[in-house]
Amino acid sequence: MINKDSLTQHISAQFNADLESVRSNLLAMGGLVEKQVNDAVTALIDANSELATTVRATDTEINQMEVSIDEECIRILARRQPAASDLRLIIGISKSVIDLERIGDEASKIAKRALLLSEDGEAPRGYVEIRHIGDQVRRMVQEALDAFARFDVDLAMSVSQYDKNIDREYKSALRELVTYMMEDPRSITRVLNVIWVLRSLERIGDHARNIAELVVYMVHGTDVRHKSLLRNKQDADSAE
């Protein structure tokens, strides 16, 4: 088991500083990614092209953060040769940044849809669902990061469970939108924009779950991915 205190128990003060630095950089990246999700959804709902453009531009910053945290992890592995829980922490961080970067990509795609919708005209339906599911995935990302910051396994587990609700709501929103398109085929292009946004949100939920599962791995050393404890295949792709 690791916890925050164990971070202060290293023989080398420098090693300690390295670990704390990479960990806080990951949390900073997480904070920015969370803001990107929030801003992208807001830009879409408020038809705010300026905000959408900012989200698109900020994605570069997130990509740079990914590369730099990754390099930090490799430097620590090479110089400090960490073992046991420290090694798991570094591996966990180097995997979490992949998910954070992809959440950033999805936020950028949502911002792109916001721009398209402001050109093509508003979609006739789906904004309520986007706001609702958007709030939930944002909370998932936030709680996954909190779980990471506090090495809180219980919170991580609850984030992971949460994903099932989102998949369910995504599916139901999709059904409703398909019915709408059938009734009004001229709306298909615009409704598809909404569907892509919902799908991006659903993916963000998946990535948040991955991060939560990495927290469990870092703390317990147990790989819970693909385990029935936190998900099962049926649920995992039922959103499709």
Added chain:
Amino acid sequence: MINKDSLTQHISAQFNADLESVRSNLLAMGGLVEKQVNDAVTALIDANSELATTVRATDTEINQMEVSIDEECIRILARRQPAASDLRLIIGISKSVIDLERIGDEASKIAKRALLLSEDGEAPRGYVEIRHIGDQVRRMVQEALDAFARFDVDLAMSVSQYDKNIDREYKSALRELVTYMMEDPRSITRVLNVIWVLRSLERIGDHARNIAELVVYMVHGTDVRHKSLLRNKQDADSAE
């Protein structure tokens, strides 16, 4: 620079054996994943439910391979404390398995669509595109793995470029299918099944590109993700 020969230059024969073992396990996993993509597309085009069910079942095997290769990487990091190119090789492998596992997930989703289409009835359009784009992404996965097996940077670069064509074809197929849905709204549900399959194929292409970029990283130590050399943001999400 690393190449196959450098694998035989380690002081410890056991370390050597460890590296060779994890590397060949990754390639075995890659071979299975490639077969899954192939089988999923075949199951869909031939309306072969039995094959689709096999693909769905085999996904568990791929997930197990991911966990086991990952554990192997961590064991090597902990025991052998590799440096420089060996460290990059291990990090590259531990990241490549994530992409391989997700390619497996997409193949499983395609198989699920194959089952749905055999229940709902065939889609009126899109099979030609699925076959065509399917062939291309399968080749991408294959070449990314070949590039990995031979540490072939030139091949890796060409795989990465290839992804742009797929994005372009995906976009054009999508436009055609949207037009079709507008003309025949009763087909929407079935055509959407085809769209989800095309999207899965496009994602598989993205993952193959990630693996190709990791080959460049492993050989040169340069992180080419997010670099204009191999992709640019505009291209990367133009498929949306």
